[in-house]
Amino acid sequence: MRPNKTGALAWLPELCWLVVVWVLLWGSVSPLVPLTGIAIAAAALWTARLPRPAPLTGRLRPVRLLVYVGDLVGELFSSAVQVSWQAIRYGGPAGGALVSVPIRAHSGGLLLVTANSVSLTPGNVAVELDRENGRLFVHGFPIRSEREVEDLRRFVVRIEARVIRAVGSPQDLRAIEQEEKRR
Amino acid sequence: MLVLLLSHFGLAASVPFVARRLGRATFVLAAAAPAAALVWAGFRLAEVVSGGSVTASLAWAPQLGLWFALRFDALASAMVALVAGVGVVVLVYCSRYFERDEPGLGRMAGLLVAFAGAMLGLVLADHLLALYVFWELTTVCSFLLIGHRRDEESRHAAVHALLVTTGLGLFMLVGLVLLGQAADTYRISALLAEPPEGGPVSVAVVLILLGAFAKSAQVPFHGWLPAAMVAPTPVSAYLHAAAMVQAGVYLVARLAPAFADVAAWRPLVLSVGLVTMLQGGWRALREDDLKRLLALGTVSQLGLLMVLFGAGSRTAALAGVAVLLAHGLFKAALFLTAGVADRQTGTTRLDGSTGLWRRMPGLFGAAVLAAASMAGLPPLLGYVGKEAAYEAFLHEGVPALVLAGIVAGSILTVGYSVRYLWGAFGGKPHTLTAAPVPLPRVLGLVAPAATLALASLGLGLLPGEVHVLAAAYADVFAGGEEYHLALWSGWTPAFLLSAVTIAAGLALHPLRQWIEGAVVRVPDAGAVYRATLRGLDLAAVTVTRRIQVGSLPVYLTVILTTLVATPGVALVSHGALPSTLRLWDTPVQLMLGLLILTASAGVAVARRRFTAVLLLGAAGYGVAALFVVHGAPDLALAQFLVETLLLVVFLFVLRRLPPRFLEARQRPPVSHAGAAALAGLLGVFVGGFFLLAATARRWPSVSAGYLDRAREAGGTNIVNLILVDFRALDTLGEVSVLAVAATGVASLVLVAWRGVGGGDGDPAMTEESEKRRRRRLTPRAREAPRRRWLAAPYGPPLGPRSVLLEAATRIVVPTALVLSAYLLLAGHERTGGGFAGGLVAGMAFVLRYVAGGRYELTAAAPVRPASVIGLGLFVAAGMAVPGWVGGGEIFAGTVLEATLPVLGHVKLVTSFFFDLGIYLVVVGLVLEILTALGAQVEEEGGLAQ
Incomplete structure (x- = not known):
């Protein structure tokens, strides 16, 4: 891990993000907008009084990012169809299940992206994250059989791997690759 | 005059801040304002006594006929002399009277100056509504000053005074409005020049008199004045002797020239005044507390003043001015001496054995002078007034009963004057140590009282000067008599009556034991007041029990049925559907x-x-x-x-x-089908109403000009411009109502739940359980870095903590804040505005609360929600000022534009700050809701555990 960034520098990524949001909102890049953006972003961070963000440890790998996004978008469609079919075909109350999935990523950011990707797909909600024991609890729908539980579990693991490949730290990436070799 | 008034209130607002450093000298500083008023009045006196007047006015809302108009004339000058003169003396006296460590010195000094300003405004106001505002301001000051000691008795007395004077003040307000409408002007000077006539005027006059009677402690509303004597003595001297209680008399004097001939006026004023004079005098003779004796004496004298000013004749008015001045001077002086006596002997009981006259001859001298003026002995001002009063009612055309009443009242006055001197100073000092202790600061305490007493003497010796002033007022009354205020008018019947009065009054003193023992039941105004309050409470409880059944469905049903039944029926019977109806656009x-x-x-x-x-x-x-x-x-x-x-x-x-x-087998208070039917009807009604309202337009829409005006106002988003510029006053009103309602509801919720159970939110407890939890973890888990996403490491209000929710909150909150800033800033040009921006920012706080609970909310916004709301209202309302002060209309906005080197073209519209105010109010409201509802939910959780 990199040495802890201290002081104001740790806020820099978040500040940049906020300035980007600001510029996009105004839809203009005349000097006035980014400059006020910096002031507003700093003010927002200061007034929010939140704890300092974690240092970024990940690396951006553009190709793999595309793979991740593509996979996710595909999954969005397929599960949307599944859920709709469930509603139209069966209607009424259907079976759902709370599934516990073991996770491997260490950084909180990666876990979050994973959990939220899962939640994005229709029918699935990441309910809780137990970081101490390395588990993600996902509520899936529709689930009627043990096989579908396994499908969901595999889906979560796959998405996690894609996320780590796309933006994970080298350390996380090595862990994944070693594990897959062992299989 | 405006500056003079403002300086009073400015000083009142600032002295509390310097009070800690200056200590008792604060009062001397505070005296600067009334002193300035006194000097100013002195310079303008010449102008006024020749019958002229000084006026000043400020356009408040001229379209509505609201002018802040001031007028300084002869009557006002007499009152200003009293208010400012006695004010200065009392404030100086305060700087010696109070102990150095008396709590609330600054507050008291500020309130006294504020009162002086309000009183000044009252006597100078030339507009009925301005007069009413100042009238109530004096009441508020009086309320706060009576309650200065903050104990049970003070509180009751303060509330008593407030309820009686403001309660009847409301009647007076109705009267003032009736009068203003009847005359088609609220300017007092215009009203007096051409008095309106007719039925409403009679009603108005009676209502106004009721208010004046309550303020000047007339029977049957006099009970609050003796009770108010729990206030510190200087307050009693100023408010409840010289200034505030004379306001009612002043109003009668002000209106008498125009309305004394209204049928109800004379019988009402004369009878109430006489009864008050006799009742107060009689009770003063039996009173055994120095201050209450003086207060009852004041009641009696105010009765006399009512009679004199209400009589509506020239001589009576002359006498009125003289007695008004005399009473202010001698009664304040007597109160100040009573205060010293209280400080030196430690009691205000009057037992005739203090022997204070030997120990404090200077004070005794001042008291004797003042009491002599009260009793009407020559050559003091009180004598001059009393002579004129007798003279006024000796003439034919006035019932002899009035004269008899005044003589009897004056005899009682002489009696209680002697009783006061005897009680405060008399006897041998047998209860005190033989060698008198050296008395500290005595000069500073005696000098103010002596000043006032000597002023009584001085004016008494110069009756000619007083006459000039009094005549400038009294000459408006038509009357053949050419009476002059004088010390000696020859062997007139009035002089003989004076002699009889004094002799009879002195004879009362030896009879004091018989008088104290005499069983004469005079109805006690205090008991009447208490019985009224009890009756009111009982009635309120009874009515509430009948009407407020405590069921929301029932309330809603009643309200909505009314809505559907009344305007709904009108809609069906009179409304016409538009001829062409387009069902949808897309x-x-x-x-x-x-x-x-x-x-x-x-x-x-x-x-x-x-x-x-x-x-x-x-x-x-x-x-x-x-x-x-x-x-x-x-x-x-x-x-x-x-x-x-x-x-x-x-x-x-x-x-x-x-x-x-x-629940199963539960019967609803309103049947389900009935409620659904009502809801359906309501929907139809609202829909039909909008349909009709939109098509029933006859005049061109007011919004037609908005597009052109938008450019002028410096924006393109018309919705926002309507809110913050075109209709800013409406918005301000709505926001204020919203703020008040939310604060009220929130306080109700918080009050209802405060003190119930301990709750689960104790940080120490939560921290402890957190440690315990970690000890139970597996080794791997313990090594895992426990990251903090939020500012406060405690649980949410509902259910267990959720890392996912916390993390999402951590990421979303700054972005939401930036978005809210964008909405606020962009509102003038694009979609957005302070309301939307405030809601988005509020949503960020909601998120943090839901994820992190009460402590997270405190960490996120370490301010009281009410302060945020208050700041917002202040900013928004403050926007009204620049345009107004700049000579334009309130809320007039300006567009500030500049081209800066790097930044390019920059534009700032001043109405942005109005939007900012709304933003803050909305954020504050959301915080308030979270605090109130959240506290309740967490309390509930605590109880459940």
């Missing part, structure tokens, strides 16, 4: 309409509250989508945000309610 509207209808119908049939809330939200979002389709993004944005906030609030509330609307 099919999307139809779809959305169906969605909304389905959701609404779903709410009606839902069994579970949660389902109903969600369906309600769906209907709301559907309406927002309709707005979007209709091309109203601002409305849609606001609707979306409000709907979301509402959902969260509902979730908090649902925690406390059973999941289903009705």
